[in-house]
Amino acid sequence: QVQLVESGGGLVQAGGSLRLSCAASGRTFSAQAMGWFRQAPGKEREFVGGLSRSAGGTYYANSVKGRFTISRDNAQNTVYLQMSSLRPEDTAVYYCAAKSTRGWSNDERFYDYWGQGTQVTVSS
Numbered sequence: 001q002v003q004l005v006e007s008g009g010g011l012v013q014a015g016g017s018l019r020l021s022c023a024a025s026g027r028t029f030s031a032q033a034m035g036w037f038r039q040a041p042g043k044e045r046e047f048v049g050g051l052s053r054s055a056g057g058t059y060y061a062n063s064v065k066g067r068f069t070i071s072r073d074n075a076q077n078t079v080y081l082q083m084s085s086l087r088p089e090d091t092a093v094y095y096c097a098a099k100s101t102r103g104w105s106n107d108e109r110f111y112d113y114w115g116q117g118t119q120v121t122v123s124s
Contacts, residue, residue, distance in 0.1 A: 001026045001027060001113070002024055002025070002026045002027055002028060002030060002031050002098045002100075002112075002113040003024070003025045003026045003113070004022055004023070004024055004096050004097070004098060004113055004114065004115035005022070005023045005025075005115055005116070006020060006021065006022050006094065006095065006096050006115040006116065006117060006118040007020070007021050007023070007118060008020040008021050008118060009093075009094060009118030009119045009120045010119075010120070010121070011121045011122075011123065012086055012120070012121070012122055012123070013122070013123050014086060014087055014088055014122055014123065014124050015085060015086065016086050016122070017082070017083060017084045017085075017086065018083050018086065018120060019080055019081070019082045019083070020036070020080065020081040020083070020094055020096075020118060020120070021078055021079075021080055022034070022036075022078060022079045022080070022081075022096030022115060023076070023077065023078050024077045024078070024079070024098065025077065028077050030098075030100050031053070031098035031099065031100065031113070032052070032053050032054060032099055032100060032101055032102045032103070033050055033051065033052045033053060033054075033098070033099040033101075033102070033103060033104045033105070034050065034051045034053075034070075034072070034079045034096060034097070034098055034099070035047065035048075035049070035050040035051075035096070035097045035098075035099065035104065035105070035106075035108075035111055036048040036049050036050070036068075036070065036079075036081045036094060036095070036096055036097075037094070037095045037096075037097060037108055038090075038092035038093065038094045038095065038120075039092055039093050039095070039117075040089075040091060040092040040093075043092075045095070045108055046061065047061050047106035047107075047108070048060070048061055048064055048068065048081070048094070049061065049064060049068055049070045049081065050070070050104040050105065050106065051070050051071075051072060051079060051104065052102075052103060052104040053102075054102045054103065057104075058070045058071075059104050059106070061106070063089075064083075064090075067083065067084050067085045067086075068081060068082065068083050068084070069081075069082040069084075070082075079096060081094065081096075083120070086120075086122045087122060088122045088123065088124045089122075090120060090122050091120060091121050091122050092119075092120060093117040093118065093119050093120075094117060094118050094119075094120050095114055095115055095116075095117045096114075096115045097111035097112075097113060097114045097115070098111060098112060098113040098114075099111045099112060100112045100113075
């Protein structure tokens with residue numbers, strides 16, 4: 001089992017920045033890829049970005065490319081989502097997820113473990 005805990009959400013004005021953290025514990029070595037997803041009110045959960053342990057690369061949805069950056073601190077078992085140039089449409093609950101099979105994916109069905117989510121609200 002892998003436990004994931006997100007933090008860092010909050011209220012920010014449009015154009016501002018936030019950094020979300022996802023701390024992993026438990027059988028962290030089984031997490032082959034990490035993903036960030038978000039769900040806005042009344043909408044389905046959508047992929048934001050991902051990081052593959054095997055490939056070592058990061059991947060982003062077109063809507064956040066160039067504004068969001070995913071990084072990791074292996075020593076701390078933590079993955080970060082740095083969000084810049086935030087827009088009101090970025091308002092959502094943000095979730096991190098871990099995938100136990102190799103390779104990244106933008107499909108939430110392939111992720112095995114989920115955090116509880118953290119609210120990000122961007123005011124105009």
